[in-house]
Amino acid sequence: MLLWxxxxxxxxxxxxxxxxxxGRGTYGxxxxxxxxxxxxxxxxxLYLRIYGRSxxxxxxxxxxxxxxxxxxxxxxxxxxxxxxxxxxxxxxxPFWTNFLVRTYxxxxxxxxxxxMNQLLINLGVISQPIELLYSDWxxxxxxxxxxxxxxxxxxxxxxxxxxSSVVEAAWDLYAxxxxxxxxxxxxxxxxxxxxxxxxxxxxxxxxxxxxxxxGGAKSMxxxxxxxxxxxxxxxxxxxxxxxxxxxxxxxxGVLAYFKTDGRLDRFEGGG
Amino acid sequence: MSRGRIxxxxxxxxxxxxxxxxxxxxxxxxxxxSRLSATWQGFTFRWxxxxxxxxxxxxxxxxxxxxAAVSTSLATILGVSAAVGMERxxxxxxxxxxxxxxxxxxxxxxxxxxxxxxxxxxxxLPLSLVTVTIGHVVWNVPIVAIxxxxxxxxxxxxxxxxxxxxxxxxxxxxxxxxxxxLTPAIIGAVLMAFTLSLDDFIVTFFTAGPGSTxxxxxxxxxxxxxxxxEINALSAILVLISMALIGLSLVLQRQRx
Amino acid sequence: MNTLQKRQWLAALLCLASLxxxxxxxxxxxxxxxxxxxxxxxxxxxxxxxAEFEKQAGVKVVVDTFGSNxxxxxxxxxxxxxxxxxVPSDFMVSIMARQGLLAELxxxxxxxxxxxxxxxxxxxxxxxxxxxxxxxxxxxxIGYDSNVISRQPDSWTVLWDPRYKGKISMLNDxxxxxxxxxxxxxxxxNSRDPAVIVQAKAKLLSQKPLVKTYTSENYDxxxxxxxxxxxxxxxxxxxxxxxxxxxxxxxxxxxxxTIWSDCLVVLKTSRNRELATRFINYLLDPxxxxxxxxxxxxxxxxxxxxxLVDEQLRENPAVYPLDSTFDRLExxxxxxxxIRLYDRAWTELKMQ
Numbered sequence: 001m002l003l004w005x006x007x008x009x010x011x012x013x014x015x016x017x018x019x020x021x022x023g024r025g026t027y028g029x030x031x032x033x034x035x036x037x038x039x040x041x042x043x044x045x046l047y048l049r050i051y052g053r054s055x056x057x058x059x060x061x062x063x064x065x066x067x068x069x070x071x072x073x074x075x076x077x078x079x080x081x082x083x084x085x086x087x088x089x090x091x092x093x094p095f096w097t098n099f100l101v102r103t104y105x106x107x108x109x110x111x112x113x114x115x116m117n118q119l120l121i122n123l124g125v126i127s128q129p130i131e132l133l134y135s136d137w138x139x140x141x142x143x144x145x146x147x148x149x150x151x152x153x154x155x156x157x158x159x160x161x162x163x164s165s166v167v168e169a170a171w172d173l174y175a176x177x178x179x180x181x182x183x184x185x186x187x188x189x190x191x192x193x194x195x196x197x198x199x200x201x202x203x204x205x206x207x208x209x210x211x212x213x214x215g216g217a218k219s220m221x222x223x224x225x226x227x228x229x230x231x232x233x234x235x236x237x238x239x240x241x242x243x244x245x246x247x248x249x250x251x252x253g254v255l256a257y258f259k260t261d262g263r264l265d266r267f268e269g270g271g
Numbered sequence: 272m273s274r275g276r277i278x279x280x281x282x283x284x285x286x287x288x289x290x291x292x293x294x295x296x297x298x299x300x301x302x303x304x305s306r307l308s309a310t311w312q313g314f315t316f317r318w319x320x321x322x323x324x325x326x327x328x329x330x331x332x333x334x335x336x337x338x339a340a341v342s343t344s345l346a347t348i349l350g351v352s353a354a355v356g357m358e359r360x361x362x363x364x365x366x367x368x369x370x371x372x373x374x375x376x377x378x379x380x381x382x383x384x385x386x387x388x389x390x391x392x393x394x395x396l397p398l399s400l401v402t403v404t405i406g407h408v409v410w411n412v413p414i415v416a417i418x419x420x421x422x423x424x425x426x427x428x429x430x431x432x433x434x435x436x437x438x439x440x441x442x443x444x445x446x447x448x449x450x451x452x453l454t455p456a457i458i459g460a461v462l463m464a465f466t467l468s469l470d471d472f473i474v475t476f477f478t479a480g481p482g483s484t485x486x487x488x489x490x491x492x493x494x495x496x497x498x499x500x501e502i503n504a505l506s507a508i509l510v511l512i513s514m515a516l517i518g519l520s521l522v523l524q525r526q527r528x
Numbered sequence: 529m530n531t532l533q534k535r536q537w538l539a540a541l542l543c544l545a546s547l548x549x550x551x552x553x554x555x556x557x558x559x560x561x562x563x564x565x566x567x568x569x570x571x572x573x574x575x576x577x578x579a580e581f582e583k584q585a586g587v588k589v590v591v592d593t594f595g596s597n598x599x600x601x602x603x604x605x606x607x608x609x610x611x612x613x614x615v616p617s618d619f620m621v622s623i624m625a626r627q628g629l630l631a632e633l634x635x636x637x638x639x640x641x642x643x644x645x646x647x648x649x650x651x652x653x654x655x656x657x658x659x660x661x662x663x664x665x666x667x668x669x670i671g672y673d674s675n676v677i678s679r680q681p682d683s684w685t686v687l688w689d690p691r692y693k694g695k696i697s698m699l700n701d702x703x704x705x706x707x708x709x710x711x712x713x714x715x716x717x718n719s720r721d722p723a724v725i726v727q728a729k730a731k732l733l734s735q736k737p738l739v740k741t742y743t744s745e746n747y748d749x750x751x752x753x754x755x756x757x758x759x760x761x762x763x764x765x766x767x768x769x770x771x772x773x774x775x776x777x778x779x780x781x782x783x784x785x786t787i788w789s790d791c792l793v794v795l796k797t798s799r800n801r802e803l804a805t806r807f808i809n810y811l812l813d814p815x816x817x818x819x820x821x822x823x824x825x826x827x828x829x830x831x832x833x834x835x836l837v838d839e840q841l842r843e844n845p846a847v848y849p850l851d852s853t854f855d856r857l858e859x860x861x862x863x864x865x866x867i868r869l870y871d872r873a874w875t876e877l878k879m880q
Binding site for chain 3: 305306307310312325326327385388389392397398476477479480481482483484488489490491492493494495496497498499
């Protein structure tokens with residue numbers, strides 16, 4: 001495993017690290033001159049705004065995925081064993097269709113004369129169609145839709161082994177479902193929650209097709225910025241520099257979390 | 272208790288509805304007579320018929336399934352052994368490996384794609400479905416490892432120790448005790464790795480060689496001519512076949528019982 | 529434990545080895561007939577034309593696809609090999625030629641190249657067709673719904689008309705979008721003047737509140753469904769929309785705009801240049817070219833092909849640009865370092 005990752009991951013990565021210190025060739029490509037300008041450029045206020053926006057959207061996506069995914073994963077884990085696999089498959093099958101086609105389907109649902117507006121009008125919630133597509137809401141819906149399964153699977157993996165007698169005892173101990181959830185379920189399923197949040201947060205931070213198609217490409221996310229540097233401006237060095245700083249930030253965040261969170265270690269037990 | 276149950280059940284159902292809403296739309300539009308599928312223009316089977324004839328598309332589907340299956344198997348072996356191996360590390364080293372494992376997920380795909388391509392060219396590995404598979408394994412390993420570890424952390428290490436005390440070899444202890452306990456996590460991880468691999472565009476694009484087009488490559492490059500409803504038809508068939516297989520396995524299981 | 533891991537490594541390596549043993553690479557497979565590797569946009573050639581060439585030449589053609597010129601360049605630049613013929617657009621031809629990625633064409637082996645439409649001869653990016661021959665071409669203009677916009681718009685400024693707020697889509701392409709503003713200002717769309725580009729950005733910022741979406745992909749659908757009434761876009765896509773909804777029309781505004789051409793090239797790393805050259809000649813054959821146009825709704829570069837194309841396509845300005853528009857059209861050039869100016873302005877436009 002370490003060998004595999006060493007060869008096919010770390011080595012290519014080192015190449016790109018070298019690239020991130022180089023300069024852009026006039027017609028794209030790389031000119032091998034050492035400089036730090038690529039990294040200096042990152043602190044441009046314009047770019048900082050892009051990072052901020054992406055961060056906010058990724059956090060919102062993760063939160064919503066957790067809110068939606070937790071009950072679903074819990075129901076699956078509580079279902080008869082025979083049905084659990086079926087439920088899991090049912091969650092994943094929509095994602096075996098093509099991403100673009102799925103996104104187009106959402107555009108059809110959200111557009112001005114689309115399903116959602118018709119439904120809301122028929123229910124009397126609104127009287128005029130509202131602009132759903134090409135907004136931050138549409139991006140959020142698209143991202144949550146895309147990443148909910150990545151929350152459900154690790155949560156299920158962590159919940160499946162929950163001893164139901166522990167939960168029953170908790171019901172006897174605490175009166176409300178809220179306190180059962182907060183004091184018993186959540187601490188017990190914490191590794192799953194952490195894994196799920198990581199698996200949702202990281203890719204949604206780098207998303208770029210969803211913001212373009214559902215958000216109308218009216219603003220940029222980090223993912224768009226990197227894609228843009230690589231494939232439109234053909235500035236691989238700057239693209240790599242942005243990528244590496246993004247990686248460093250996310251890793252620092254996650255490691256800091258692991259470090260401060262003593263409870264996780266306690267759960268890991270004797271290992 | 273029952274109020275909680277009802278709440279839970281309805282939340283799950285709403286979630287499933289959310290997951291299948293676009294799929295329903297997609298299936299509906301696979302029968303749309305208009306090529307551009309913006310509005311309903313009448314019912315047709317045309318796209319399904321065209322699909323059967325489209326050799327290129329079918330070859331791409333074949334490639335996609337092959338890459339997804341192989342890369343998922345490889346990633347599962349590597350990812351599970353990584354997760355199990357990590358348990359035996361000291362907590363400081365484990366944290367380092369944990370961080371390193373996240374790297375492939377944090378990397379923007381386009382950079383990973385370019386990096387892998389540069390690397391393959393450097394070591395003169397010819398681009399083909401093999402290189403595509405290698406690329407997919409790179410980000411599927413951490414996904415498998417993360418999901419497996421989330422469960423492993425909840426396992427009681429005394430179970431395996433007990434097996435060892437009873438005279439099992441480490442391999443037996445792993446295979447008979449730990450592995451069965453990990454199964455739900457592994458199933459989840461396999462599903463996820465397979466799904467991600469099936470839909471990847473960018474890393475695949477850069478690592479694919481001549482003649483190794485996968486389905487996403489085919490679809491994403493339809494920018495000039497508009498995405499064909501054939502893709503809708505294909506997606507619909509894929510969903511329906513998967514559903515049918517699930518149904519079949521349930522029936523078989525019931526018969527066995 | 530260690531033995532355990534070793535065994536699993538072994539298993540993994542075995543898997544990998546058995547994988548590598550598969551004859552998936554072009555060299556390894558048993559070669560019955562020569563194979564041509566064609567790298568192009570998806571759905572950019574009809575399968576039956578490919579099949580006919582395979583039959584006629586006794587070869588196999590493998591089609592691979594890319595989604596943008598930059599993807600094509602990035603992949604080849606990083607060293608991907610094995611492709612014989614590719615289809616980059618005009619400005620990309622000059623970049624690829626300068627990077628040494630293209631082989632010189634043997635024009636005497638491509639007799640159909642002599643049938644190039646007059647307008648497409650001696651183009652600035654490759655005046656002597658040393659590396660490339662134009663294949664499919666067209667313009668960028670405005671697709672509009674004549675039911676909503678009653679008077680035919682003759683100027684790009686209609687995209688700044690507040691009456692159509694929320695009914696406008698623009699391409700999600702920095703050069704094309706800036707091109708519109710620059711032409712409105714009476715400038716070249718290849719301007720490298722920082723002050724001019726800043727002005728163009730201000731102009732586009734004033735337009736942004738009216739724009740429903742920046743998209744290069746599905747504006748044909750948006751036009752058909754009536755989501756937008758004015759779409760900045762490529763003629764071929766608007767032509768597709770027209771076929772579904774006849775009230776849609778196409779115009780190249782009086783200020784002029786982009787003309788583009790996708791070109792056939794042979795890659796330097798091609799191992800089968802003779803076959804590649806034959807394939808290019810086949811694609812440029814008048815009948816083959818006309819059938820391509822009929823299917824894809826992009827104009828063919830062959831002057832004899834036009835007569836063989838379906839009449840309504842021949843008369844459609846979105847497919848075959850009107851003669852009267854030609855002197856207002858401009859080819860997009862690669863800007864070298866000046867691309868930074870556009871890049872910056874584009875990012876600022878998006879973030880405000």
